[in-house]
Amino acid sequence: MSSSPSAANLLALLRRNAASPAVALRLFLHLSSAASPAPPRSTSFLARLLAAQPAAAADALLPRLLRHVLSFPDPSPHLLALLSCSNVLPLRLSLPAFRSLRALASAPPPPTPVYNRLILAALRESRLDLVEALYKDLLLAGAEPDVFTRNLLLQALCDAGRMELAQRVFDAMPARNEFSFGILARGYCRAGRSFDALKVLDRMPSINLVVCNTVVAGFCREGHVEEAERLVERMRAQGLSPNVVTFNARISALCKAGRVLDAYSIFKDMQEEWQQGLPRPDQVTFDVMLSGFCDAGFVDEARVLVDIMRCGGFLRRVESYNRWLAGLVRNGRIGEAQELLREMTHEGIQPNSYTYNIIVSGLCKEGKAFDVRRVEDFIRSGVMTPDVVTYTSLLHAYCSKGNITAAYRVLDEMAQKGCAPNLFTYNVLLQSLWRACRTTEAESLLERMSERGYRFDTASCNIIIDGLCRNSRLDVAMGIVDGMWQEGSAALSQLGNSFLSVVSDSSSRQRCLPDRITYSILVSALCKEGRFDEAKKKLLEMIVKDITPDSVIYDTFIHSYCKHGKTSLAVKVLRDMEKKGCNPNTRTYNLLIRGFEEKYKSDEIIKLMGEMKEKGISPNVMTYNSLIKCFCERGMVKKALPLLDEMLENEIVPNISSFDLLIKAFCKIADFPSAQIVFDAALRTCGQKEVLFCLMCTEVSTYGRWIEAKNILEAALEMRISIQSFPYKQIIAGLCEVGEADHAHSLLKLLIAKRYTFDPAAFMPVIDALSNKGKKQDADMLSEKMMEMADYNDDLTTDSGKTIPGSRKHDHAKNGQSDWRALLHRDDSARTIMKITKRVRTGWGQRGNVYEHKQLQSDDFYVLENTG
Template sequence: MSTSATAAPLLALLRRNAASPSISLPLFLHLTSPSSPPPPHTTAFLSRILLSPSSSSAAAAAVLVRHILTFPDPSPHLLALLLLPPHGLPLAVALPAFRSLRALPSPPPTAVYNRLLLAALREGEFELVESLYKDLLLSGASPDVFTRNILMEALCSAGRVELARRVFDAMPVRNDFSFGIMARGYCRVGRSGDALGVIDSMPRVNLVVCNTVVAGFCREGRVDEAERLVERMRDEGLAPNVVTFNARISALCKAGRVLDAYRIFNDMQENWERGLPRPDQVTFDVMLSGFCDAGMVDEARVLVDIMRCGGFLRRVESYNRWLSGLVRNGMVGEAQELLREMAHEGVQPNGYTYNIIVDGLCKEGKAFDVRKVEDFMKSGVMTPDVVTYTSLLHAYCSEGNAAAANRILDEMAQKGCAPNSFTYNVLLQSLWKAGRITEAERLLERMSEQGYNLDTASCNIIIDGLCRNNKLDLAMDIVDGMWNEGCLALGRLGYSFLSLLTDSSSSKRCLPDRISYSTLISALCKGGRFDEAKKKLLEMIGKDISPDSVIYDTFIHGYCKHGKTSLAVKVLRDMEKKGCKPNTRTYNLLVWGFREKHNSSEILKLMSEMKEKGIVPDVITYNSLIKSFCERGMVNKAMPLLDEMLHNEIVPNVTSFDLLIKAFCKASDFSAAQRVFDASLSTCGQKEVLYSLMCTQFSTYGRWMEAMNILETALELRISIHRFPYKQIIEGLCRVNEVDHAYRLLKLLMVKGYSFDPAAFMPVIDTLSERGKKQDVDTLSEKMMEMAERDDGLAAPSGGYKPRSQKHVQSKYAESDWHALLHRDDSARTVLKITKRVKTGWGQRGNIYDNKQQQQNDDIYLPALKIIF
């Protein structure tokens, strides 16, 4: 049968069976042979069937290639195969076909090489890309711009940017893709400045390439340079699109400039008529993560409501971002509610969703919650994976429950969920930090039995544990030994460790890294052993491990902690000479050091230097300067810093206002303190901590009426009074003959439904009793007893306050133990009669309107400056 006779029926049969590759291939094999080959386009059609997304049968394609090679002239069929669309033929099938074609006298055309190069690039075979390119040159084929672009992409993906640049410079013709590949290659390795040079060499700017470089600058934290490039795009008539704006918002959020990011986001929402792009799903997701990462949960909650209304909260990824934000900010209960909302909205949670909840519950450190998570897993709602089990293991190890941790490991084995190295390292870290060396040895033994080798991360955990337990010399000895012995150096810990280690090549590849040296240098600096720390720094440089800003910051922090600020400044200068750029944290450590020495002038010099170098001071920098001025009684110099912060788009936090309010109160300038308080509410919002702070300060200095006014405002706002000195205020009012105001305050507490310490009634009852107001005394006594009986025996957080100032007199009513009040000689007779009916004491109650929002930790003086390894 001739080819022409079989071609049409065969093609028709293939078309009818296109949805069934398992039928199409046998038909083709049966109806074609070396004596009756089909036309090449029929072969190509079958190849597309075999490699369709529904089939993806590389094995069937390989059978087809072997059949083609039996044809008298397979070259047109091989060409048809190799010239399939770019994402068609797998490399495992294409290479044998190419080798057969390459063996023919005439070389394959450039288009075939391009298809193979693209397949090799797609599968990450970068060395094969270079080999194929060299073969192309040897075959006499001419590489085109597409060929060279693929080669550049492969070189950049392999990190060989300089070689890619040589290819780029030698290209006789370039297109926009050439410039984009080169710019993206530079951005991948953190050289966005060089990528900007690529844009400069373009005949006309391209939106995609510019967006690539804007994103690169943003990832490197070079936000100002990204903004300049955006302005340049506008000047050259290239309108930034939503991708540009998303990169800017993401960078600002990562740099901690969330409010700046929100301004851009808000402009996109409100000013789109002026040509700005509308926010898309990515914009909303990035902004949500920015708010959550900054602890701005209230703002994030408003954004989530906007996303619900606009239809942007329908993807599991968006819910996961919000869930993660709630969990990170301590709102696990609300996160669980959100999980139920997902089910109601028809959004299917994935494994990552459940792992967020599990991780949050486990990190609360409550055994009940951990068991609850296990019950949740066994209910069948979720399928636990290695991440889920790792969270559980970490929780049990943190509690010291080794038996439960081992049980989880056994369950993983039964369920076929193999622990990975990260799982074992989490366990090892928990045990080692807790000093449970014997259990850590058992874990190492178990790792060895299951074929897991210790890696550098495992060794770093042990090194860190030694440093924390004041065994620094042993830790240094292990790091020294790792260069020659790998993890076998841990044998220095004793024979029990040596017996668990194997002398394998993988063990010897376990070498110290930057974290190993950072851990040692940090411990040495904390111990004041700076000469040894410097030796370790030189050693790591000699081993081709470049120190980063964190290591230099460690020296600066260590010197400042030991009062050696001049040496800390020398480290800063040396750091700059070595090409390691200091950042805001570096300067904040120096500022903290000079603040400890009450040297405000040096802090001002450092801040001026930061501005000259384009390093933006943050709220920590300003708070250090404010504190320095306030501690020296120079509050009038500290006050203008608030305006300067706002001018520089740095939002003051609670700590900023706390420092100023306390300083003004100490200086008896209460009107100025009130003005600062009013400014704090407009800047930080109606936060409990601010009202509590102001109320406490007024109370401390005997300003009872002002304190009462602040407390009444807090009650109207339904703010928790858990941290308010309400009992002292009531007693203080009674002491200055303002019992009517104290009585009114008690009534307001009851009317608003607050549950508070019944001892707060006593000053008012005593004062009214002295004035002979028996009816009011009886009424209040009955109310007090009702509250005492209702709250009897319940443990609740104390609402009392113990003043630090000598100006604040200790309250004689501070005791909340009912038996102590029972034996008081100065109690009113009416109260004594009622107390006889009470058998037990009471606790102190907080607000029944529980504040579900965790207070953001603003105590950032020194803790925020600590370097954690």
């Protein structure tokens, strides 16, 4: 009688112990041997059982199973059984089984499904090199690739951006299915080649909705909206109704291109004309439209959309709230963002870590130390549980301002709270130390990383290489890059023994090889120093090392040549990159156009823009802005104005810079009516009304157009726009200087009535003017109001150390300018002002407090309302 159980009995034993995989493995090892091997079905079952365990347990148990299987006289059936479940096995565990099988001389080649599973696993882990190697091995083994195999290879080539080779594989396929066409079309769209994707669609036996949606989205992303519209019409003509995915792709692409109003037009049609066959907006439609409004600065429009979502039940997910929250933070509406947090709690929507990280990141990016302290208070208040992203955002904020001490404090707090920093956290601090030339502290940080078991990756090495280049140690950086090819991160030992502790791990040799970013850093540094010949050698070295230069590398050469005034060489680089098969993009041409812009060569810019159109490269708003700037600086503003219409005809939305250039140019030549026309067009096009009003107000003030400036400022006040950056004091003083004291007086009263807080110094010119005109009562009332506002602001600053938003007092102190008290002692009309001030203070003392005194005034404009 055999000592080993039958196949059925062993499988039954394993199933009974399925709850304890380690026990099942011990049974398998004990009951099977070289003399009596287990049946392959048991091997497959046990492999699936072990693979379902946590990663640490699976990594420990599965290799033991593999070693045991290899001890059998004929392990090939068991290896095939293991590979049959490679769809659940990590590649690092299934690949050794495959290699063991291929090493057996007597074993038959694995069947095609086994190769398919391995290739699919390699794709999941982005091992595109392994996909190609497995496919070649399949052919060498004599196995026949099926459609699924070729589709996987096609996908790998598309993911790697190797579209020419992907096209050849596609053309050589003996049989294709709809997935084959879809994979290639999606690859072309991701590569920015939607017209090539359309050719793939044209070759399909029958039109497919998914592929059509892919190409529509591609056209929209590249700005070819008319082509997208034609394809949608073609879909309808062939009986294929565009669905909500089609429309979402169009709306998303238009929003990303800055054409938010066009996107909203489509969205509105979906809402109002769904009975005509248009799909109704879904959750994705609303979310995309909300992000589009927020990204473009249309906060008021976004708020209306949020109300619609709230009524329609589309504001029920934390993801939707996060989009609105991010929009508020991005546009400086921190107070509203905090209100939204409270609304989420009231509506039963549980904020996640990303919710709080939006606020933390938004506050940190405002770049004010005060706000960063607020973030720390927010974190410690207990309303959130900070994670590594939260702390890293906070640390990054301090590092960006050079406050390394505070960044270390955040790092220590993470350790106290049990929140382990990741490598990215350390890299942020490491980058800041290197850029600040604090190499000793950088070495200490490296030792700290070593103590905690961190090992360098290529990103860490790139930070150090970048730091060396920024600190005039370019030759050292180049030596380290050369050493990385042989020694990995151990090449950093050239910087000193303190680096050895974090680079001594032998695995780092494989992990820390130079990549495209490494060479981008070196090429950029060499070009900045004008060492173009050496930069070219590094470009050739990349190619030899099989690192394909991308457009960023070539753009670096173009930018540097233009910066050094060598535009002719920059043009040669453009021609060379085309010969090398690296297609220039909009950014490439913009850099070259910027070089000609600085030389005021508008004719060359026009030629390059024409060349872009011939090659199907869409100019963007930056392209047109360069031409507008060139015309304006040459005094040809009349030629610049039609470019706005041309941009809109080409479905390019002008931005703030476009209007800024034109408004300033028209004001400079005293053509204020044209400046007003541009301003009105900007208000209809852009969402950043505060910036536009401030821009127009400042420009007309600069040229002494005080009445126009006052009208613009009053319009901004009616819209409740913050005037913190407005030249309101200059406008008030200017009105008084040209004898328009009544206008200045009415402007002051409007500021108070609208509950604005502003610098009390703004009162002084009006008090002077009214006193000179004999309007003693009005001057006294203004003086009282000025003193009252100054005392109120002083109390706020003294009590809390804060200044009310909108007040200019803090800004003046910061900029070293005199505050309102200094104006009291100026020479002009000093005696009159001092008498008024003295009388006001005496009056307060006799009558009691300021509030009692105000009740006796008949003009309600002077009631204390400046707390807004």
